[in-house]
């Protein structure tokens with residue numbers, strides 16, 4: 058039982074990160090009468106536009122995050138991005154705050170080394186071969202060990218920032234410099250992974266709630282330069298592949314614990330399913346569930362967080378998403394083409410409302426359903442291609 062938002066008995070959910078995914082979490086929380094507070098590094102972030110209140114702060118500044126949380130006293134602290142002062146979250150959890158799904162999950166997944174060592178070395182899950190390096194010289198040695206081609210990523214980055222494929226020895230220095238520019242922390246540490254020639258890659262949304270662990274139908278996706286372009290659900294898989302995928306997802310989410318939705322990223326290869334990484338929060342590729350499922354990944358996250366049951370998750374239709382990205386930096390622009398996009402059948406659009414564009418920044422997504430995923434992908438691509446950004 059809890060009171061209405063903005064009254065003394067309100068249940069309060071504070072988002073650390075306020076992008077397009079947080080916006081949907083805030084909306085779902087509000088549907089259940091929860092007070093929402095959005096925090097991010099810049100003003101007018103998408104979730105701030107729908108939350109009851111907001112705060113702008115450096116998300117890696119532990120003292121600043123602590124001050125906001127001590128003042129707000131939220132019932133749930135919900136990380137929405139990776140780059141947060143997670144040491145402070147560990148402390149706050151110790152002091153009795155509820156970090157979703159757990160502060161340790163946020164801490165481990167903030168940095169590729171934490172989650173990769175846990176998955177591969179502690180749990181023994183199959184992954185791409187990997188090495189870490191702190192300098193260009195160390196990287197050269199690591200590339201020799203792993204072999205070419207390989208994938209080089211800053212240990213702290215997301216949405217493909219600073220990530221590149223190294224194909225020849227001459228590329229190594231370029232990849233190192235690219236990783237140094239794209240990483241979000243001061244640490245100059247990178248991971249080198251063997252390049253996996255996968256048949257497909259999926260996100261397995263896995264929910265830990267009072268009802269136990271539930272899985273959504275697998276979501277297939279295509280990424281370009283490490284960032285997602287399109288996703289679809291369900292992704293066709295054999296019974297054995299689904300079994301392996303669910304086993305991996307169960308192992309890693311059981312280890313990380315807590316209540317909430319996880320996005321488990323997996324590579325489907327000829328030799329079986331490999332663990333790639335996991336988000337302890339809704340996943341960008343999972344936006345497709347806003348069109349395909351009775352409960353979207355955002356609704357599921359909120360239900361799990363609040364401690365409510367999730368007896369069933371229904372896939373209502375095959376569906377797909379396709380993203381709209383900006384190609385330059387601007388604070389004065391318009392998103393157009395909605396008339397054309399929305400004249401397509403079974404099509405919806407989410408315009409995130411980000412205040413500025415940047416090269417490669419995701420600004421909107423098209424969501425479509427159809428009789429099968431191929432048709433849905435075609436439709437979503439057409440819808441996204443109808444959308445355009447006009448810069449002043």
Ligand SMILES: Nc1ncnc2c1ncn2[C@@H]1O[C@H](COP(=O)(O)OP(=O)(O)OP(=O)(O)O)[C@@H](O)[C@H]1O
Pocket residue numbers: 185208210214215216217218220250251252253254258280282283284285322333334341
């Ligand atoms: N070892 C690999 N072999 C082949 N492709 C890879 C490898 N690692 C990453 N990729 C490709 O790059 C994409 C992004 O990689 P990864 O998920 O590690 O980065 P990320 O920055 O965390 O992205 P996001 O935040 O969007 O999940 C993967 O989905 C996959 O398409």
Ligand SMILES: NCC(=O)N[C@@H]1O[C@H](COP(=O)([O-])[O-])[C@@H](O)[C@H]1O
Pocket residue numbers: 074075076077078079137138215216340341411418419
């Ligand atoms: N792959 C992670 C992901 O998609 N995260 C989503 O993107 C936002 C940041 O976008 P921005 O970089 O455009 O501000 C995050 O806040 C989250 O919603």
Ligand SMILES: [Mg+2]
Pocket residue numbers: 322334
């Ligand atoms: Mg990823």
